[in-house]
Amino acid sequence: xxxxxxxxxxxxxxxxxxxxxxxTDISQSVLYTSLMGLLLVADKKTEIPLGSGQVxxxxxxxxxxxxxxxxxxxxxxxxxxxCLTKSYLQDRHSSKQEPVLMNAFTQVLSGLWxxxxxxxxxxxxxFYSAFKEAVPYFSGYSQQDAQEFxxxxxxxxxxxxxxxxTKRPPNNTQEPKHKIxxxxxxxxxxxxxxxxxxxxxxxxxFSGQLRSSLHCSICSHYxxxxxxxxxxxxxxxxRGGDRVSLKECxxxxxxxxxxxxxxxxxxxxxxxxxxxxxxLTIQRFPKVLVIHLNRFxxxxxxxxxxxxxxxxxxxNLDLGPYGPVDCGPVLYNLYAVCYHSGxxxxxxxxxxxxxxxxWWYYNDSSVQQVPETQLQSGQAYVLFYxxxxxxxxx
Numbered sequence: 001x002x003x004x005x006x007x008x009x010x011x012x013x014x015x016x017x018x019x020x021x022x023x024t025d026i027s028q029s030v031l032y033t034s035l036m037g038l039l040l041v042a043d044k045k046t047e048i049p050l051g052s053g054q055v056x057x058x059x060x061x062x063x064x065x066x067x068x069x070x071x072x073x074x075x076x077x078x079x080x081x082x083c084l085t086k087s088y089l090q091d092r093h094s095s096k097q098e099p100v101l102m103n104a105f106t107q108v109l110s111g112l113w114x115x116x117x118x119x120x121x122x123x124x125x126x127f128y129s130a131f132k133e134a135v136p137y138f139s140g141y142s143q144q145d146a147q148e149f150x151x152x153x154x155x156x157x158x159x160x161x162x163x164x165x166t167k168r169p170p171n172n173t174q175e176p177k178h179k180i181x182x183x184x185x186x187x188x189x190x191x192x193x194x195x196x197x198x199x200x201x202x203x204x205x206f207s208g209q210l211r212s213s214l215h216c217s218i219c220s221h222y223x224x225x226x227x228x229x230x231x232x233x234x235x236x237x238x239r240g241g242d243r244v245s246l247k248e249c250x251x252x253x254x255x256x257x258x259x260x261x262x263x264x265x266x267x268x269x270x271x272x273x274x275x276x277x278x279x280l281t282i283q284r285f286p287k288v289l290v291i292h293l294n295r296f297x298x299x300x301x302x303x304x305x306x307x308x309x310x311x312x313x314x315x316n317l318d319l320g321p322y323g324p325v326d327c328g329p330v331l332y333n334l335y336a337v338c339y340h341s342g343x344x345x346x347x348x349x350x351x352x353x354x355x356x357x358x359w360w361y362y363n364d365s366s367v368q369q370v371p372e373t374q375l376q377s378g379q380a381y382v383l384f385y386x387x388x389x390x391x392x393x394x
Contacts, residue, residue, distance in 0.1 A: 048084050049115040053355060056121045056365035057108075064364055065146040066128060068349035069153065070105075071362040072336035072384050074112050075353040076288055078205050083109050088161040091201065099160040104130040105153075121365040131156070146338050146349050147231070147292045147382050154230055158202040164195075183224060184324070187211065187283045190226040198228075206230045209284035216267040217275040223267075226283060231290035231382075236306050242378075246312040249293065254280050254322050282323045285330050289319070289385040296344065303344045309378040317385055332385035339379040349381075 053074065057067040074080055082088065083106040088099060104127040111122035132139045134156045138149065191209055198207075212225045234249040257278045264276045295306045317332040336353045351362045352375055361370045 048081055050084075050113045051115045051117050053113050053353075054360055054367050055112045055114075055117075055119060056362060056367050057112075058121050058123045058125075059364040060123065060125045060128060063124065063128060064349040065144045065149050066124060066131075067364050068338045068351040068362065069146050069150045069382075070108060070124065070127075071112075071351040071353055072338055072382070073150075073153075074109055075336050075355070076205065076384065076386075078287065079201065080109055080113065082201050084113065088201065091163055092161050097160075101127075101130045101134050101156050102160045105157065145296075146340065147233075150290070150382065151230065154202050154206060158198065158200045161200045161202070163199040164197055183211075186224065187226050191228075191284060194228050202230075205288045206286055206290065208282060208286035208289075211281045211283040213279050213281070214265065214267075214276050216270060217277070219267065219269045230286075231292050233292040233294050235294050236308055236310065241308075243309045243311060246291070246310055246317070246383075249310065250319075250322055282319060285319060285323065285387065287387045289317075289332050289387070291383040291385065293381055293383070295340070295381060305340075305344050307378045309376065310380060311376055312380070312383060314372060314375065316388075331388040333388060334375075334383060335386050336384035337375060337380055338382035338384075339377060340381040341379045 057070060059067065086106065088102055092099065108122055108124050108127045111119050131153065135152045138144055187209060207228050207230055210227050210229050214223045234253050237244050237248050237252055267276065293310055297304055315333045318329050319332065320327055320330045323330060336351060339350045341348050352359050352370060353362065359370050359372055359375065361368050
């Protein structure tokens, strides 16, 4: 109990940027330093007895989309270890409602990483039933979209383990309308406001912050908005050829977009809609970067799929050029890929995940080792990257 209280106090201090210098004396500084040390110890990786993780998932009725995503999340070590140690039972703000979906998800992971290897194949039926109960949209036996499932799953897991209360008193404090913030300060304020509502292990791992910058062509005024994201959905360049690079997709995502008066938001200074330009950049980088390659496009009458091969780096994906001006290199390493083969309504999802022995291909109940050279494919759909631990920063 003492450890949990200590860790909660540490996290509270970290969330508020430590102790304020105006009121800090030597005893408070020693206390803060000591608590930070305890937090670092608490955050160290817990030694958990693990099996190989090279275990398949049974297809229980067109559930390849679920199996592929679960295998990728199973190899997200920060989430896997959090579940297997059942740390979420202490993390929840309220114990009134049982975390049904989180328990079922943890049971699947326990089967996949069973140290005794008792199961050659794990049955995810209980987990799938719990998920459909939470998200009825996924009921039935038609094939679902893996990326859509991932978003719903992370959202529901977050809801069950949110460290913040479900109901909070209204916040009556307001910032002065004309108070001037530096860009970084404005982003930090918005991030803290988000954490006041949504704070969980899902947020710790998967959440980042996007900055949308709007430039008015009439008065040259810049305005910025900040939004939380759990994945980046990247457009694919429309040009000739059968191969594009992930860098080209990121460039297209972050390129300046021209907005006419009809489509532009109100300019804060002109107080009317004006021609403007909009650009997206990453303000805060997540520990786990999920990249969705938007292969499906909808026309008036149908949905089509692009099978263009997107080449992506296995190591040292640098997102620094898409972040704040002075952020420097921000490097990510690939650890899992979700694939989609076939057409829009008749497709199949599989996954490749990395462990200490190399890369493994997960096709429902079948598991086999594959060379790294086979990762690049026109079927790659969702990429999972881990922030390089050597450059992790606050």
